[in-house]
Amino acid sequence: xxxxxxxxxxxxxxxxxxxxxxxxxxxxxxxxxxxxxxxxxxxxxxxxxxxxxxxxxxxxxxxxxxxxxxxxxxxxxxxxxxxxxxxxxxxxxxxxxxxxxxxxxxxxxxxxxxxxxxxxxxxxxxxxxxxxxxxxxxxxxxxxxxxxxxxxxxxxxxxxxxxxxxxxxxxxxxxxxxxxxxxxxxxxxxxxxxxxxxxxxxxxxxxxxxxxxxxxxxxxxxxxxxxxxxxxxxxxxxxxxxxxxxxxxxxxxxxxxxxxxxxxxxxxxxxxxxxxxxxxxxxxxxxxxxxxxxxxxxxxxxxxxxxxxxxxxxxxxxxxxxxxxxxx
Ligand SMILES: Nc1ncnc2c1ncn2[C@@H]1O[C@H](COP(=O)(O)OP(=O)(O)O)[C@@H](O)[C@H]1O
Ligand SMILES: [Mg+2]
Numbered sequence: 001x002x003x004x005x006x007x008x009x010x011x012x013x014x015x016x017x018x019x020x021x022x023x024x025x026x027x028x029x030x031x032x033x034x035x036x037x038x039x040x041x042x043x044x045x046x047x048x049x050x051x052x053x054x055x056x057x058x059x060x061x062x063x064x065x066x067x068x069x070x071x072x073x074x075x076x077x078x079x080x081x082x083x084x085x086x087x088x089x090x091x092x093x094x095x096x097x098x099x100x101x102x103x104x105x106x107x108x109x110x111x112x113x114x115x116x117x118x119x120x121x122x123x124x125x126x127x128x129x130x131x132x133x134x135x136x137x138x139x140x141x142x143x144x145x146x147x148x149x150x151x152x153x154x155x156x157x158x159x160x161x162x163x164x165x166x167x168x169x170x171x172x173x174x175x176x177x178x179x180x181x182x183x184x185x186x187x188x189x190x191x192x193x194x195x196x197x198x199x200x201x202x203x204x205x206x207x208x209x210x211x212x213x214x215x216x217x218x219x220x221x222x223x224x225x226x227x228x229x230x231x232x233x234x235x236x237x238x239x240x241x242x243x244x245x246x247x248x249x250x251x252x253x254x255x256x257x258x259x260x261x262x263x264x265x266x267x268x269x270x271x272x273x274x275x276x277x278x279x280x281x282x283x284x285x286x287x288x289x290x291x292x293x294x295x296x297x298x299x300x301x302x303x304x305x306x307x308x309x310x311x312x313x314x315x316x317x318x319x320x321x322x323x324x325x326x327x328x
Contacts, residue, residue: 015285017276026290030169030251031272038248039270040133043087043141045248052247054240055266057083057144057258064139066127069120072142081145084122086131088138090271092189094131096122097145097159109159109186146266149259151232155179155206157221159186163199163237163257166274166286169297170245170309172238172316173289175199176278177206177231182221190277195219197226198282202321204234210280235313236265242309242316244270254278289320 017026038044049056060082061075076082080101086094096119097109106114123140125131132138146160155161159180166174176196180186183193190196195216198207206229208217219226231237241255244267254274258266279285296315300307307315 014279014283015287015289016279017286017290019276021287022276023273026168026252027273031253032249035249036272039250039253039272041087041139042085042089042269043139045267045270046141048247049267052243054243054247055263057146057260057263057266057268060142060144062087062139062141063123063127066124069123072116072119072123075142083143083145084119084126085141085143086126086138087141088132088136089126090131090133092184092187092192094122094126095187097186099145146258146263146268147261149232149261151229151259152179154222154224155219155226155229157181157219159184160188160258162188162268163231163259164274164278165237165241165255165257166278167241167245167253167255168290168293169251170242170307171293171296171312172201172241173293173320174278174282174284174286175201175238176281179209179219179226181211181219190275195226196277196281198278198284199231200322201238202317204231204237205229206231207282207322210277213280215280232259233265238313238317239309240265240267242312246309292319 038048043062046056046059063069063071081099084096089095098106099109100107102113106119108114126138126140129135129137148156148160152161156179161177161179164176164178165172177199178188178190179195179197180188181193181195185192188194195209195211197209200207206227208215209226211220217225217227237257240257244253244255248270250272254271256268258268260266
C-alpha cells in the first residue's frame with residue numbers, strides 16, 4: 001500500500017497525466033465534437049490529407065455494402081500485397097496486412113495463410129461494425145501496404161513500426177516509436193504487444209522503451225538495443241505532425257506516421273484520444289509540457305501572433321529535447 005502511494009507520488013512529480021485530466025482538460029477542451037469524424041474515419045482522414053498535400057498510403061478501394069464485396073478481386077488487381085482495414089477501427093483490431101500471395105491464397109505479414117473466402121468474411125465483419133467505435137456499421141478500406149525503411153530492420157520484428165507524436169494546438173509535445181513484436185502480429189499497437197520507445201524531440205534519437213508495462217532497452221525478439229538509434233528525417237516528421245493541426249482542426253491529437261522504403265514519411269492516422277503510455281516510454285509526464293505550450297499560446301495570443309508549423313516545431317525542440325544536439 002505504502003509502495004503504491006510512493007509510486008503514484010513519484011509519477012505525479014514527473015507530471016504524469018492521468019486519464020481524467022486528459023479527457024477533461026485536453027480532449028474535451030481542445031477537440032470540437034463536430035470535427036471528430038475527420039479523425040475517427042480513416043477514409044475521411046485520407047481525403048483531407050490528400051487535399052492538404054500530405055502524403056498517405058494510397059487507397060485502392062472502398063467496400064461499403066455486402067454486395068460490393070464482389071468487387072474485391074477487381075480492387076486488388078494483381079498486386080501481391082495490400083491492407084484491409086475498418087475505416088472506423090482502433091487499436092489495430094480488424095486489420096489484415098497481406099504481404100504476399102501463395103497460389104490462390106494470401107499470406108499475412110505474420111505468415112498466416114488465408115483464403116479468399118476468409119478475406120471476404122473479414123470484410124463482412126468490418127461492414128457489420130464488429131471493429132468500429134460504438135459498433136456502428138462501417139466501411140472497409142483497401143490500401144497500399146507500407147514497407148518500412150531499412151533503418152528499422154535491426155530494431156523491429158516483422159510489420160511496420162510507427163512514430164506517434166502528441167500534438168497540442170499544433171505544437172508537438174511528446175514522441176514515441178512503436179515497434180511490432182512477434183506477439184503483436186506485425187501491428188504497432190501497444191495493447192497488441194508492440195513496444196513503445198521514447199524519442200528525443202530535439203534530435204529524433206531513441207530512448208529506452210516499455211513493453212507490457214515493463215521497462216526495456218532491448219527488443220525481446222531481435223535482442224538488439226532499441227535506444228540510441230537516430231530516426232531519419234526527424235525534423236520532417238515533426239513538421240508533418242505539427243501541420244496536422246491545420247489539416248483537422250482538432251487541438252489535442254496523436255499523429256501516427258510511418259517511414260515507407262519508397263514513399264518516405266506517410267501519415268497513417270490521427271487519434272482524438274491518444275493513449276497515455278507514451279509517458280512511460282519517455283519516462284516523462286505530459287503535464288508540464290502541455291502547460292508550457294498553453295503558456296506559449298497565451299503569451300502569443302496577447303501579442304496577436306500565430307506561429308507557423310515550422311516555428312512551433314522549433315519551440316518544441318528547444319524546450320522538450322532530452323539531449324542537446326551538440327552533446328551527441
Ligand atoms: N498500410 C499499411 N501497411 C502496413 N502496415 C499497416 C498499414 N496500416 C496499418 N498497418 C499496421 O497496423 C497498425 C495499426 O494501423 P492504424 O491504421 O494505425 O489503425 P488503428 O486505428 O487500428 O491503430 C499500424 O501501426 C501498422 O503497424
Ligand atoms: Mg494506430
